[in-house]
């Protein structure tokens with residue numbers, strides 16, 4: 001399968017919130033059509049929908065069969081984010097549509113966020129900040145934190161690009177690391193645990209950085225939390241779907257684990273009220289990659305994937321489920 005290179009105009013759909021780099025990234029060989037949400041797709045003229053050959057999905061908005069099937073000439077969808085659980089890649093593969101994501105350019109940023117969240121959770125930075133602002137410091141010193149990185153062993157759930165970047169940061173902090181994934185990761189020195197429960201028993205800290213989707217749904221469940229034990233700390237920067245949220249709330253409430261740092265939630269941006277009232281959790285609004293620097297690089301990769309494809313080249317970062325044949 002290959003895109004036809006010609007001097008004809010190429011119709012692209014920019015699907016999702018407007019992004020300067022995407023809006024301004026294409027030459028006048030491209031005709032851009034903008035739609036912010038699934039509901040707004042109805043505003044597209046049928047004649048236009050019939051001409052769309054490429055889609056830039058500019059945020060993690062669902063691109064399932066009902067969306068993709070509106071575009072009979074669709075060749076490629078360039079999606080924002082390394083995770084693509086919002087895209088129906090099975091439908092895409094079956095219909096010869098290539099999907100690209102934005103790996104690598106966000107890896108170090110997300111790993112930075114993860115270490116920051118881990119340390120902030122253990123050393124109670126949010127509570128400490130409130131202590132200063134409220135004037136409580138004038139009445140006495142902030143209590144010592146129960147948690148510390150110094151006496152911990154971390155199990156990373158997912159040892160891909162970001163898991164390895166997190167591992168490098170923990171190495172620099174002299175923290176022992178092991179990991180769980182389905183297969184041992186090539187060239188990785190840490191001990192591999194094929195069994196998640198066995199790893200949870202062997203560590204006191206879990207950092208979760210696997211993809212979302214069916215194979216990881218609620219994999220951090222009550223049994224894993226119990227195995228982690230009362231010193232246990234969970235940092236989830238993967239997807240909310242990966243953690244059984246009610247089981248996590250119960251474990252945090254009962255003291256079955258110590259604390260959690262969460263960047264992602266099962267039904268985000270809705271966050272359970274119970275979590276919001278807990279003192280032993282830090283809650284972030286899915287900001288793992290959310291700096292201007294890194295988001296610009298992600299947006300640029302969307303543009304570059306589409307430009308390369310329509311220049312007759314292979315896209316830069318196709319997902320494995322929709323391999324590119326014939327280029």
Ligand code: NAP
Nearest residue numbers: 083158159160161162181182183210211212215237288289
């Ligand atoms: P990656 O390089 O593809 O690594 C994924 C890792 O997860 C691999 O080690 C893989 O190993 C493991 N894995 C996949 N399915 C698994 C399963 N069912 N059970 C156990 N391990 C499994 O991906 P990445 O670039 O590191 O990104 C990982 C994920 O982080 C993304 O998909 C995204 O959901 C999330 N993320 C979040 C943010 C944020 O803002 N919070 C930012 C970026 C990424 P095996 O295949 O051997 O199992």
Ligand code: 8YV
Nearest residue numbers: 059060080081082083106289
């Ligand atoms: C994105 C992410 O910010 O890349 C991913 O998988 O989770 C983040 O980097 C997110 O997709 C934005 O909604």
